[in-house]
Amino acid sequence: MLVNKTYYDIPTKLHGEGHSIRIFVIAPVTPDYPQAKFPGKLQTLRCSEIYQVTGPVERFAGQIASQGYVVACPSVYHEFQGPDAIPYDVEGTDRGNKFKIEKRVEAYDEDRVLAIDLLTSLSNCNGRIAATGMCLGGHLAFRAAFDQRVLSTVCFFATDIHSATLGLGKKDDTLAKVLNGDLDGKGELVMIFGKQDTHVPRHGRDLIRKTLEDKNVPVSWLEVQAQHAFVRDEQSKGRWDAALTRSLFGFMMEVFERTVGRDLGPKVALNAEPEHVC
Template identity: 60%
Template sequence: MLIEESYKDVATKDGGSMRIFTWHPTVPNYPKAKFPGVVVFSEIYQVTGPVARFAKQIAGQGYIVAAPSSYHEFTGPEPLAYDGHGTDKGNDWKVAKKLAAYDEDAELSVSLLLDLETCNGRIGATGMCLGGHLAFRCALDKRVSAAVCYFATDIHSQTLGAGKNDDSLARAKDIKGELVMIFGKKDNHVPPEGRDLIRKTLHESGICFSFFEAAWAQHAFIRDEMSKGRYDPGLTKICFEILLELFNRTLRSDLGPRVGGEQEIEDPFPGRNRFNSPDLDTSEDESNWAHLNFDIGQEL
């Protein structure tokens, strides 16, 4: 699908302005076509080339995308460099910015999309690294129907924003939409116990969510530039399909309000265990498998 790129500078409560980059799908001869909206939150480097390409991919699937410049209190909308200096600045500003200011950015971005005549009124959110956490917080907004959070940092440690004492996990019950959390098992920014805490809290909060952990993925594995050897194109494609499945189902379809509690899953073999049932002869199965020999070699 064709897309048009633009931006809008919106006023913020601190008296400044924030630039929101937008990518809008277009269908020739259909000027009044309506599309869902998606807010894309960037990593600590603001809207870089990889973030913009990610946003364009989403827009090309028929979504109006808005990407805010997260550090507008400290600098212009230009991206930071993927180097030591840029990393230091991004990390410093991440914990210098007030939590309420992050939430204001999300609110303004959602409102910008909803104010468009071409928006169908349904909003999703996504982002990576810092942006994954911001997408999680954006989902606290009841106007957001779905969010996909890529390797979201600082949720488990509650260290986002000034004072390093965020309430993202504590407010998880406020999330009304559906969540997808994506991590790599080799992610040293969000350790196993941190991922376990997030998953446990979401379960206990009654959130509708999916949780994916890729066996060999490291932090920032979807970034196709300056990723220090961590970029995995195949896995990135799979994760993008997960994103599209969620957004297509929740933002394109009009499902109406959610009703009822948990779905009761019927057991197809009540009272029977596949390999321990007295009524089931497994000798043939065992003989069929006995000749197989699996050799996966050594771990490299």
Template identity: 40%
Template sequence: MVIINNEHVDLETPSGVMRTHIVRPAAAGKYPGLIFFSEIFQITAPIRRTAAMLAGHGYIVAMPEVYHEFEPAGTILAYDQAGSDRGNYLKTAKSVAAYDADTRAILDYLKMRPDCTGKLGAMGICMGGHLAFRAAMEPDVAGTVCFYGTDIHSGTLGEGKHDDSMARAAEITGELFMAWGRQDPHVPTEGRMKILARLNELNIRLNWHEVNGAHAFLRDEGVRYDPELAHSLMSLVYDFFHRKLAQGDLPV
């Protein structure tokens, strides 16, 4: 049985102090570090439960409050129309450079923790899937999991609804795990194929999964949750991170 500890740290970033929630195994020892990006609603109960599952498999999981410039520490947006409207507004009020600086601050923090092995990965859901995709561009991120990352295909993340994620995908040196719901209107077939073509063009080390699921099929709350898909894909995620961050790549 793995017991989970919960804590938080307030990290300095160029755009202000960022509350970052940490879950990790309680047992003494060193563990790989994961940065886990939430949906637009920040650190909700479903995000915490997913993070606890990751930590229970032997990782230090850091969850940033991505809207720390705009909302008081500890703010959680509700899964309703008002929360969605606020989250979608803030998504394009913050600059891409600020998102990237937040990522770098968390990765540097994880590496300096005495209980971290120095091996780093990233994971994100929805908007967080896009932020994880950008985290994969950091040279010390060995493995990245993106669940239905929004706005990658359209280049509309951040202030001005303009990002360079597709262009900068060439900077990804680690391995990607991309998961999509085929019934997700936010990332239609043509959008997914645009991303896939770009990653194939770059010969990125890639695991590509498409399932018959809606947007937010991973979230264990609400009508779109699909427990079977969530369980099967998260099992693959645990194997992926174990191979990339715990064992390291085995020779072919």
């Protein structure tokens, strides 16, 4: 399926009049079906980690869109610079890491709300929303799961959840919100980590998993033989694993096709096993 790319500059509320966030949208192109509607996909810094919407982000978003999804990619450092990607170099890495802990957590949350609002307003989106992201984006996708409109979320090597160090003051409330029940009754969650990821060591992964399972959150947990940023196909410092990425892309799409790719109607809890089970 062919895709196209556009963007929207959306006014924000937290930063005063005249300020906006640029949200890139990559969507399927169906000239013969001008009224076609597709599920929405909030791609929170997909692949780019702390570098905004880079080449790897756009390529991965294009792959998702070509499967029949409208993909929104917010430029989340709009408080500090324009929407251009941050370079994959020492200066760019330092700048991205600096912005990451200067931005307020509530501002990250506003970006997510604005992106979902945009998706649900588009004529080619059916309003069924999923979220995904990597590294910083994985953490932001995790927080997107708190939104009732998000029906499923896949987080790749999400950083700073275990240490609660996202945002200004390096003191986020992500796991505290889980403990408070903010994921109760929400959508399906998938957490993917590399066992050799030094950004999220074993004790951190164990903490996240225990917190989710103790709260009975519907989560699938995958730990693979990989390092951090193994999905990024550019400047990954020798960590890119294309074969593993392809496999996990298929896993992710199965989750999204099952949860947002079709409308099954309202979920009904079954209190008893069927009478006839083969």
